[in-house]
Amino acid sequence: MPEVERVREVEKEKEKEVEKKEIEREEAIEVCPECGSPRIIRDYKRGELVCQDCGYVIEDRYIDAGPEWRAFDSEQKEKRSRVGAPVTYTIHDKGLSTIIDWSNKDFYGKSISIRNRAQLFRLRKWQRRIRISNATERNLAFALSELDRMASALGLPKSVRETAAVIYRKAIEKNLIRGRSIEGVVAAALYAACRQAGVPRTLDEIAQYSRVDRKEIGRTYRFIARELGLKLMPTSPADYVPRFCAALGLSGEVQKKAIEIIKKAEERELTSGRGPTGVAAAAIYIASILCGERRTQREVAEVAGVTEVTIRNRYKELAEKLGIEIIL
DNA sequence: AAGACGAAAGTGGTTGA
């Protein structure tokens, strides 16, 4: 019945939840792309993600995004917590600021005397001024808010935004913005981040929510990708499949089939030189027919952002070369 | 009437001299 007991209970519950989430996070790591083994370990010393079975290095610049939970004494061990929000690259000062709050209350909830209020007021004023002090910071703050706006409009996850923000910061460091519009670089960074994360958006989609046209974004993207040495493979059509299928309301079965078709096509070099969206659209079209969830060419073309003619060309090519019979 | 098909002409981007 004492209050303290109940508080302890609640805290224990919370801790259990945290642990559960941690385990989930551990298990969420993919399988090895080389041998398919799910036994992947993190080599913290080298910062690598390594397959335990074949030794394949999946990611060589692995960064531990979790809080650093080294405990130096038993109290810390129990608490396992740190103060403040996690560091983020999507806020111009990396979210590190502690701000002086506007309520004129002190730590104990008592109101502050009139004389001290004046001082606090001045402190707040200067904090505001220092936070965004010069032109560079103002630009960065603007760029990052723009980035956030676009990412929200495109429905991109937080991880992609972080990546994009990191790319943008690198671009600034290397003085790549000079002579280019901030918006253009932001859009390009976002595009690059999407591709890196394997959730590609087309240039058209990005351009739709940006004030810069597609051509400009493409140019800027190529430029910064070259200058920053971003290793970006050409996009696989398979990366588009989940999103297009979802937009068409197709089942997982169709998705699987479509990806299967794309894999076969890639083996026979049917995808090189072709627009990935077109190939993805054709594969989905075929898969939808094979699985009895037929969508019209028009519908598929709509979500994939290509024309029906392209789908026709691609799907005839695929059907012929892969020997897939289509009964209508 | 809607969807699928194919031909023909036009467009934007890459490549090689």
Next chain:
DNA sequence: TCAACAACTTTCGTCTT
């Protein structure tokens, strides 16, 4: 820098369901 070129789009008429 320019022409050649392949992929892709637009447009339109015809055929199928």
